Amino acid sequence: MSEWVEPGCVRVRLDLGYDGRDFSGWAVQRGRRTVQGEIQEALRVVTRSAEPFELTVAGRTDAGVHARGQVAHVDLPAELWEAHREQLLRRLAGRLPHDVRVWRLTPAPEHFNARFSAIWRRYAYRVTDDPGGVDPLLRGHVLWHNWPLDLDAMNAAAAHLLGEHDFAAYCKKRDGATTIRRLLDLRWERRPDGVLEATVRADAFCHNMVRSLVGAMLFVGDGHRPPAWPGEVLAAGVRDSAVHVVRPHGLTLEEVGYPADDALAARNAEARNLRSLPPCR
Incomplete structure (x- = not known):
């Protein structure tokens, strides 16, 4: 969940939605059907990769909860992204089950993190x-x-x-x-x-x-x-x-919601701080 992208990789933002009725929530769980698991497997298949690429999500929804405006990111090798970017959205649409859809795939700005950048x-x-x-x-x-x-x-x-x-x-x-x-x-x-x-x-x-x-x-x-x-x-x-x-x-x-691109790094740092309430006066 780093805000830094490894050299040779591209951070890609995914905007997506799903009907949560038949999912055991967002996060991958052994032996259970999850949104993260379905998208990661579909991405692995359409890019012909040996291992799945891990997604980081803005909000880890529970079992049965739906999403219309969920956001995630994934770091892909730059060569793979360049080879597939024009057709990747359509290929995912053909591979994903009907209760989950990816609407947009876009290169993320510097310091973007789907979870920690959200305001x-x-x-x-x-x-x-x-x-x-x-x-x-x-x-x-x-x-x-x-x-x-x-x-x-x-x-x-x-x-x-x-x-x-x-x-x-x-x-x-x-x-x-x-x-x-x-x-x-x-x-x-x-x-x-x-x-x-x-x-x-x-x-x-x-x-x-x-x-x-x-x-x-x-x-x-x-x-x-x-x-x-x-x-x-x-x-x-x-x-x-x-x-x-x-x-x-x-x-x-x-x-x-996310801040302007030039405020992403500051937001990431703020979101990682453990919050406390000010003392009563």
Whole structure:
């Protein structure tokens, strides 16, 4: 995951999307079907390489989570890239399964790193409270919540969660990793078809963070908790058994943001620093 490219190689950016229903998440796992595994194998086959080239991704999505605007990079030998670049996208389209697509392959600017250069990730979570359930054509991408939802109450709850905080109460803790994140946007809208869509944007996310936040806000929306409750859980800093991690199929990674090319190196260094909150005054 270095920001430096080995001599004789070219760093290539991949913009891609996938339907996560039949994947065990992004990351390669022995004996399981994963997005990374499918793309790496397809790339190996179409370039006639003996070994796969490892991908680095902006956001390692969990099993069942979808992506429309995922970003990854791969370092390829320069000669191989020059030999295949004009046809590589079309060849990948012919080799990849239908539930994962690579949309663009472009040489990355100096210091670009799909993971560490990112300054934000934007997810959407979609849910319907229609008493009849989910449109059958959307069932793999929309959660059914069997209670009427109050959009204003959910947006009031969201306002208590914005900013930089320790989101330990909404994350699955991992050894050596911080749970401090800056939540930039969190809002709900009801689409014309009645589906409620949450926009969730942060500089980064910890494990299960979006699905836990959505679970808390749904509990507010259906009247089981007041709008201040999600913020109280956040301030307490410990997992609350009432916060449910909602199912993954309603979640889609929509977009990843990056700084200007001349700010990539600085962003890489900043992203590698272990964050802490300033002391209380």
